[in-house]
Amino acid sequence: MEKSLETIVAWAKRRGFAYPGSDIYGGLANAWDLGPYGTEIKRNIEHVWWTYFVQQRDDIIGLDSQILMNPKVWEASGHVAWFSDPLIDCKKCKSRERADKLIEDTITSKNMTLESIQAVVAVTTITPEAWDFEQQTTFLTGFKVKCPKCGSCDWAEPKKFNLMFKTQQGVIEGQGTDIYLRPETAQGIFVNFRNILDTTRSRIPFGIAQIGKAFRNEITPGNFMFRVREFYQMEIEYFVENDTEKGLESFEAWKNASKKRWKEEIGIKEENMRFRDHDQDELSFYSKGTCDVEYLFPRGWGELQGIAYRTDYDLKQHMEHSGKDLQYNDPYTGKRYIPHCIEPSRGLTRAILTALIDAYDEEKYTDGNGAEQTRIVARFHKNIAPVKFAVIPLVKKDEKIVGFAEDLYRKLSKQYMCEFDDSGNVGKCYRRQDEIGTPYCITVDYQTLEDGTVTIRDRDTMEQKRIKPEEIIL
Numbered sequence: 001m002e003k004s005l006e007t008i009v010a011w012a013k014r015r016g017f018a019y020p021g022s023d024i025y026g027g028l029a030n031a032w033d034l035g036p037y038g039t040e041i042k043r044n045i046e047h048v049w050w051t052y053f054v055q056q057r058d059d060i061i062g063l064d065s066q067i068l069m070n071p072k073v074w075e076a077s078g079h080v081a082w083f084s085d086p087l088i089d090c091k092k093c094k095s096r097e098r099a100d101k102l103i104e105d106t107i108t109s110k111n112m113t114l115e116s117i118q119a120v121v122a123v124t125t126i127t128p129e130a131w132d133f134e135q136q137t138t139f140l141t142g143f144k145v146k147c148p149k150c151g152s153c154d155w156a157e158p159k160k161f162n163l164m165f166k167t168q169q170g171v172i173e174g175q176g177t178d179i180y181l182r183p184e185t186a187q188g189i190f191v192n193f194r195n196i197l198d199t200t201r202s203r204i205p206f207g208i209a210q211i212g213k214a215f216r217n218e219i220t221p222g223n224f225m226f227r228v229r230e231f232y233q234m235e236i237e238y239f240v241e242n243d244t245e246k247g248l249e250s251f252e253a254w255k256n257a258s259k260k261r262w263k264e265e266i267g268i269k270e271e272n273m274r275f276r277d278h279d280q281d282e283l284s285f286y287s288k289g290t291c292d293v294e295y296l297f298p299r300g301w302g303e304l305q306g307i308a309y310r311t312d313y314d315l316k317q318h319m320e321h322s323g324k325d326l327q328y329n330d331p332y333t334g335k336r337y338i339p340h341c342i343e344p345s346r347g348l349t350r351a352i353l354t355a356l357i358d359a360y361d362e363e364k365y366t367d368g369n370g371a372e373q374t375r376i377v378a379r380f381h382k383n384i385a386p387v388k389f390a391v392i393p394l395v396k397k398d399e400k401i402v403g404f405a406e407d408l409y410r411k412l413s414k415q416y417m418c419e420f421d422d423s424g425n426v427g428k429c430y431r432r433q434d435e436i437g438t439p440y441c442i443t444v445d446y447q448t449l450e451d452g453t454v455t456i457r458d459r460d461t462m463e464q465k466r467i468k469p470e471e472i473i474l
């Protein structure tokens with residue numbers, strides 16, 4: 001089934017997964033608030049991730065660091081100098097684009113090969129993100145790339161645009177210190193490395209996990225929640241010995257684990273995911289490898305997660321800039337060194353979008369009267385479905401039936417997110433619950449009062465069977 005982004009957005013708004021931010025004031029471009037069901041999906045994704053990595057693994061611990069950090073952090077990390085995108089202005093209509101993305105779109109839409117590009121631009125990779133400004137300009141002019149807004153080919157020179165949001169700390173206007181909203185959660189982990197070593201029994205290899213908000217002043221946000229300016233990340237910094245061979249082993253292990261986790265935790269279909277190893281010339285000078293887990297979004301493949309082997313770069317930078325010793329003392333060998341680090345970094349906001357797209361389905365079926373019907377069904381993995389059970393009294397005028405259903409709902413709600421629906425029309429209730437992806441609907445009727453059984457209906461197969469309430473499990 002073809003799923004357009006427009007269909008997904010309309011469904012997400014209609015069913016309370018996401019709303020345009022500041023809606024009653026006309027919205028704020030590319031800002032999305034999570035509605036009640038989107039919020040549940042977010043909590044569920046966080047929960048399965050945290051449970052697997054932090055609760056069940058002995059070698060990873062959690063952290064919750066600040067969004068606002070000392071500005072020196074971002075000098076040390078390289079964000080002040082390097083965290084920028086190439087911005088180009090259309091001289092005619094003054095619209096602004098990201099040069100590398102515009103080139104990438106041109107390459108994809110025209111099905112260009114590296115050879116065909118090399119006939120005009122001296123590049124060694126087909127990834128424009130890795131090209132310099134001169135190469136990007138040559139491509140734009142050489143292939144007469146048009147402005148998507150007005151069709152002109154008259155571009156100004158690309159310039160660096162830093163993506164960090166700046167704000168001021170301090171109560172006197174104009175006299176405060178410039179600080180940044182963090183553009184990633186990772187640096188909060190690096191700056192706490194010493195604290196973690198000093199206060200926990202962590203021994204190399206070990207990881208630190210954090211979930212939180214990040215902010216980036218993206219030049220071309222869009223595609224619903226794919227690229228936004230305020231979003232959640234789930235990051236781990238996994239510290240290993242300062243030995244490249246061991247680091248690469250750990251990097252491979254993280255790559256293999258990652259795809260499996262997307263499938264098992266969130267239920268993302270394997271055929272919609274792929275790994276993309278970065279070419280050597282896409283890597284930063286300190287990196288020994290980067291691999292993206294990508295998903296086939298309606299507008300094409302896009303990054304879900306980046307897994308990077310960052311060597312000792314970050315700790316070394318913070319050690320130099322802060323003057324604090326961030327070396328590790330191996331208690332067994334007596335060796336003292338700056339650990340290497342593997343960084344599996346996921347976008348949580350992007351994971352929510354992926355879960356919505358992957359789950360959305362439209363299915364034809366024949367109803368009880370033999371008529372062909374279409375239903376929208378969100379086939380969320382049970383782990384992340386926003387509502388797990390809907391309890392429906394079939395006869396809303398019968399106090400005993402309603403009372404039984406209410407008791408059952410209260411009992412199940414202690415363990416699961418549930419809904420109680422006594423609106424009366426069971427067919428409508430099923431359709432509504434299918435659309436929000438509730439795995440099971442439970443109906444209470446006259447037979448319940450006789451033998452204590454209820455009917456449980458499976459969202460995916462629509463099969464119904466009678467069971468005892470104590471047999472209800474997810």
Ligand code: GAP
Pocket residue numbers: 183184185186216218225226227228229231233235303304305306343345346347348349350
């Ligand atoms: N610390 C490494 C880091 O931040 P990244 O590849 O820039 O790496 C990690 O970001 C993940 O965060 C991405 O794989 C993506 O899922 C998510 N992400 C990045 N920018 C985003 C944006 N503007 N909107 C939504 N998600 C974003």
